[in-house]
Amino acid sequence: MKSFEHVYRLHRLLKSRRYPVPFERVQAELECSRATTKRVLAYLRDVLGAPIETSREPRGYRYTDEAYELPGFWFSAEELQALLSLQQLLASFQPGLLDDALAPLRTRIGSILQSQGLKDSNAARIRLLRAAARPAGRHFAAIAAAVLQRQRLMIDYASRGSGQTSTREISPQRLTHYRDNWYLDAWCHKSNGLRTFALDCVIRADVLDTRAQDVADDRLNVELGGSYGIFSGAPTATAVLRFTAERARWVSVEQWHEHQQGIWLADGSYELSVPYHHDEELILDILRYGPDVEVIAPASLRISVARRLEKAAARYRGTSPE
Template identity: 40%
Template sequence: MRNFLEEFEGVSRKTITRDIDFLRDRFECPIEWSRSKGGWVIEDEGRFELPGVWFEASEVFALLMMLHLVEGVQPGLLEEHLGPLKNRLRRMLAVGAPRANIEHKVKLIHFAPRIVDPKHFQVLASALLDGKKLRIQYRVRDRQEVTERTISPQQLVHYRENWILDAWCHERKALRSFSLEAIQHVQVLDEVALEVSQEEMRDHFQSGYGIFAGVAKNRASLKFSPRRAEMVAMETWHPDQTSQTLNDGSYVLDVPYSDDRELVMDVLRHGPEVEVLAPPELRQKVYETLCAAAKKYCPNPAQ
């Protein structure tokens, strides 16, 4: 300790002791006091290195929250890989924490994620990173049938609490999206996957509305009531949306779309606070959907 005090003039014994504790507890440095050598030593045969990046407590907390977000995306899906890192971050966060259980000060709630087989996820992710083709059995829910596809995976997407694999389908000779929970069997092929350019991926998947890809050939105009306007005005429904606030306080939002299924669901969740102004076919579809729903709740079904 005397050598430290002489080397670092102006640094107190208490500061040096705290720094040694910091190295041991925060960075897992195997530093110990050696009576025989009369000083502090690192007994690891030169294997220990300080990390390239140091984190403040607030940064460690942010990283831990990010891990919780990923964990909540699909409980248990990545625990094998994230568990050790999360435990280390917890130990780092505990050093000098101003209060206990700081991790519990933030609550992350996930709603209605569909269950994905962790083994399938690992195989799909590995094939994606290794650039390999896949052979999958995929259940098409609308038709209640299982099809076999050879695909070249392009990217994994987490959208509205669920996992989707964007891939080139060699049977359809086009880009397709596959819900991971609908994949019933997966096999990695010893063939190099076809790689689609980022420009083509962007044009195909970002033009349409929501998860439905394809060139946006339509544009919806939605009018929200003054009561709902402020909230919707803060939302981004599509990168290419346009909007305006009317004199009465209502809010008109225009969004492009290629497939109206997801757009209809988003319109319906606003109930009477929104009106479809255009196009006529979208307005008609929302009307028919509302009529069908209202019919189920009719007080006197006989009428």
């Protein structure tokens, strides 16, 4: 709701400033016309009772009561999602795991929500559903401690792809919660490179006395965050996907990757370009859209998706693909 956003932005601006805010700065923050800016100021002052004072020197607007808060429920969608996600994430941890350390945080989040009139009984009316979530594994606490204390780990890792278990010495870099599952980015001393491990596949984790080898954030972001998906690596290709006009209304507002590019075509379809390295996760997401998407490039990705679709169709026909 646009008017809500205007009031919320203005309130946040005035709360964050100790000195009067010029009208031009208010207008720029609200991203609207002079007339609309004046209406929002009047609404906040006259309807919501905000203690707005207009000063002449320096010229501008400010709150005379720094303790003023908007009445009712005034979280933005992003803040509400962050609070509820954190609350549900804490509740998902195993009983006894970091209970004493996390209890004050749970209490604080509950207090923040209650201050906005969102009681525990009502919080359940806003649901954040977890799809295909796997448990964090029984070694989460040890791994998290090693990440924060910068210690190396010796792990036994059961790879789902190969079905094999390997022992590795790793220097943990960061934990990632992605699509409701936990992953560890680490420098693998066995492979002599950066790798991403699913925490639920770690069957043993021993914290070593050896100091972890640090990898610069820039390198982590390039090698592990530059391409599509969690097992990304530095991008080596760009997928060009063309969605039908019907599906384009959804896909055009989706964020697949921070460096994606999208264009509307004359027939109403939508073409999305996404950098990637490993194609496995990308292929699975493409297949979700069935006949509503076509891989335009590269040819190798187009062939891989076509083969998957042919095998799926053959299974339903009860025949073997050629």
